[in-house]
Amino acid sequence: MKTLRKLRLSRRVVPVGRAVELVFQANYAHAAMTPPERIVLQVTPDDGRRVDGTRMGWSPAQETIPAVVDAQGVAHVTFTFPREQGYIFRVARNDGGEPAALRTLGEVAVYAVADDLLALRPFAGDLHLHSTASDGSQPGVCMAGLGRMKGLDFLALTDHRAYQSSLDLAAAVEASGSDLRCFPGEEVHDEYGVAHVVNFGGREAVSPLLTDRNSCAW
Numbered sequence: 001m002k003t004l005r006k007l008r009l010s011r012r013v014v015p016v017g018r019a020v021e022l023v024f025q026a027n028y029a030h031a032a033m034t035p036p037e038r039i040v041l042q043v044t045p046d047d048g049r050r051v052d053g054t055r056m057g058w059s060p061a062q063e064t065i066p067a068v069v070d071a072q073g074v075a076h077v078t079f080t081f082p083r084e085q086g087y088i089f090r091v092a093r094n095d096g097g098e099p100a101a102l103r104t105l106g107e108v109a110v111y112a113v114a115d116d117l118l119a120l121r122p123f124a125g126d127l128h129l130h131s132t133a134s135d136g137s138q139p140g141v142c143m144a145g146l147g148r149m150k151g152l153d154f155l156a157l158t159d160h161r162a163y164q165s166s167l168d169l170a171a172a173v174e175a176s177g178s179d180l181r182c183f184p185g186e187e188v189h190d191e192y193g194v195a196h197v198v199n200f201g202g203r204e205a206v207s208p209l210l211t212d213r214n215s216c217a218w
Helices: 140-149 164-176
Strands: 007-009 013-015 019-026 039-045 063-069 075-080 085-094 102-113 125-129 154-157 181-183 185-188 197-200
Touching: 007 102, 013 019, 019 085, 019 102, 039 075, 039 102, 125 140, 125 185, 125 197, 140 154, 140 164, 154 164, 164 181
Parallel strands: 013 102, 125 154, 154 181
Antiparallel strands: 007 019, 019 075, 039 063, 039 085, 063 075, 085 102, 185 197
16 A cells, blocks of 8 residues: 555554544655645545445445544544454545545555454564565564564565575574564575565475476476
């Protein structure tokens, strides 16, 4: 989602069936919200149905709700998530009163879950990272350290046609005593780069089996 980085959200996992206040704040000046601007949020559930459960045919099932912007430029909205699933919130500035006049400031994903899942701590991770073993800018150990600083619980180093680097990183992180879990991986493709597939958690390298652009050794 290209507009995700423009906004930050107070919470990304919410309870289903209860009213929840969401707080949206701009990360950059060009997406800032200042009162008394008219800020609206369009909500699209993953199942393509309106909040009341009815389907909107071929059109996106968007609910439009107004937001209150405070003196600090923070938008507040209260919403009840009716079903356990993901929801996309499009935050827009209403420049003219008509839907066509809405200018998108950013989009964020929110996940509504039942109490049994809400009580658990979700794991956070990244399954596609590159290091200096291929076209990344940092060594694998730096990627692991940065990931842990960001709060990741697991990651996979998936360098281009390079499986061994992920094993080396996993061994180094385990030896350090960190609780970060590192999985083996690689990005598999031929020298032409026609198709790219991530080998995540594989027991062995796949890249050496790829002999040319039209055939595979397996």
